Amino acid sequence: MKIISRSKIKTKIHGITTAKSEKENKQAANRRIVKEKVKSGETVFPKFREVSNVWNFDKDGKKYDPKMTEEELRK
DSSP states (O other), X not given: OOOOOOOBOSSOEEESSSOOOOHHHHXXXXXXXXXXXXXXXXXXXXXXXXXXXXXXXXXXXEEEOTTOOHHHHBO
């Protein structure tokens, strides 16, 4: 008996590349700047958009794909 997930993605949008996540990219971008600020004693930290360049991340954005199958829509 095959168990099928009932939670599904509502919109047919996915990343352009095969990278599953950008988690490591986001962590590295934030850690580098925040560590420097902590060492210098600053208490005001930058926002995420100020320290990261999304164009350097593994995924190159997202796109709409009307041909996505039911299997691809499962979480």
